[in-house]
Amino acid sequence: MKIGGYAESLYIPETEEELIDITSKTYDEHGRVLILSGGSNLLINDEHRFEEVIYMGSACPEMIALGDGCFYIGASNRIQAVISFVNDNGFGGFEGLVGLPAMFGGIIYMNAGLGGAQKPLFTIGDFVERVRAYDLAKKTVVELSREECEFSHRSSAFHRHPYVILGAVIRCPERTPEHSNEIKEARKKYCRENFEYGKGCFGTCFSRASYKILKIVSIHDKIWRLGGGRVTFGKNNKNWIVNHGGGRYKDARRIINACIRAHKLCRKEVRCEVIIWE
Numbered sequence: 001m002k003i004g005g006y007a008e009s010l011y012i013p014e015t016e017e018e019l020i021d022i023t024s025k026t027y028d029e030h031g032r033v034l035i036l037s038g039g040s041n042l043l044i045n046d047e048h049r050f051e052e053v054i055y056m057g058s059a060c061p062e063m064i065a066l067g068d069g070c071f072y073i074g075a076s077n078r079i080q081a082v083i084s085f086v087n088d089n090g091f092g093g094f095e096g097l098v099g100l101p102a103m104f105g106g107i108i109y110m111n112a113g114l115g116g117a118q119k120p121l122f123t124i125g126d127f128v129e130r131v132r133a134y135d136l137a138k139k140t141v142v143e144l145s146r147e148e149c150e151f152s153h154r155s156s157a158f159h160r161h162p163y164v165i166l167g168a169v170i171r172c173p174e175r176t177p178e179h180s181n182e183i184k185e186a187r188k189k190y191c192r193e194n195f196e197y198g199k200g201c202f203g204t205c206f207s208r209a210s211y212k213i214l215k216i217v218s219i220h221d222k223i224w225r226l227g228g229g230r231v232t233f234g235k236n237n238k239n240w241i242v243n244h245g246g247g248r249y250k251d252a253r254r255i256i257n258a259c260i261r262a263h264k265l266c267r268k269e270v271r272c273e274v275i276i277w278e
């Protein structure tokens with residue numbers, strides 16, 4: 001979102017062992033550890049100084065073809081590199097995620113996919129055979145089956161239990177290079193035409209919401225400038241919130257809070273998909 005944040009200490013572990021060591025040490029009494037992957041689904045309070053943040057960019061870089069359409073993918077890989085690797089081996093299935101500025105660990109955590117809650121086209125959970133993770137509570141590396149990952153719309157067991165995702169084994173269907181390229185190019189074209197590139201955003205803000213209510217709050221925002229005019233609703237999609245430059249945490253938060261309040265007033269279900277570091 002191009003907002004925030006300050007960390008007293010930023011750790012960039014270079015191996016899985018370093019990652020496990022540092023996450024164990026920074027895991028606090030509230031059962032929380034701040035892990036940053038692509039940062040594409042995070043809203044970070046820019047008025048708070050976070051003590052320790054761990055960046056996932058280097059610790060888990062492995063990508064291994066296991067045969068028969070199965071791959072082990074480390075959490076630190078960018079999703080574009082994962083798609084290319086799987087395609088180069090003659091397989092595919094989640095090329096539609098090519099536009100996400102995200103890492104594989106964040107993709108698993110959020111169960112990223114295309115389509116809404118009612119009509120999902122696919123989610124990464126459809127491809128997962130098992131996830132390797134470090135269990136901070138039990139202090140041990142575990143392997144979770146797809147069922148144990150409890151994948152649902154933009155959510156997973158990783159939201160509810162302190163795991164550090166190290167990587168996952170995925171199984172993919174065969175795909176010709178032509179088919180994969182066609183999907184990637186179509187998706188890139190769609191992103192170019194519909195997304196406001198270069199501006200801060202986190203994709204869809206609410207995993208459950210009424211589009212009508214979001215539209216009404218967006219009109220309210222045009223008049224009252226809830227986001228100070230720096231953060232507004234997206235031009236083409238009212239479920240997107242965009243930072244036009246200089247936006248602050250409180251600007252984005254006011255818009256999100258207004259949407260939640262409006263849903264509650266109308267007794268409609270709402271769930272913010274964005275992870276907020278208060």
Ligand SMILES: Cc1cc2nc3c(=O)[nH]c(=O)nc-3n(C[C@H](O)[C@H](O)[C@H](O)COP(=O)(O)OP(=O)(O)OC[C@H]3O[C@@H](n4cnc5c(N)ncnc54)[C@H](O)[C@@H]3O)c2cc1C
Nearest residue numbers: 037038039040041102103105106107109110112113165203
């Ligand atoms: C332009 C744009 C388009 C988008 N389009 C889509 C879309 O089409 N579909 C979709 O589903 N999403 C979309 N998103 C949202 C976002 O890309 C996804 O939610 C993505 O999965 C987040 O991955 P990340 O690496 O950026 O994770 P981050 O934002 O860095 O982290 C998200 C959460 O995961 C946790 N986490 C990350 N890595 C680990 C790990 N290894 N172990 C434990 N916890 C971890 C973080 O602590 C945080 O709580 C879009 C975002 C943008 C900016």
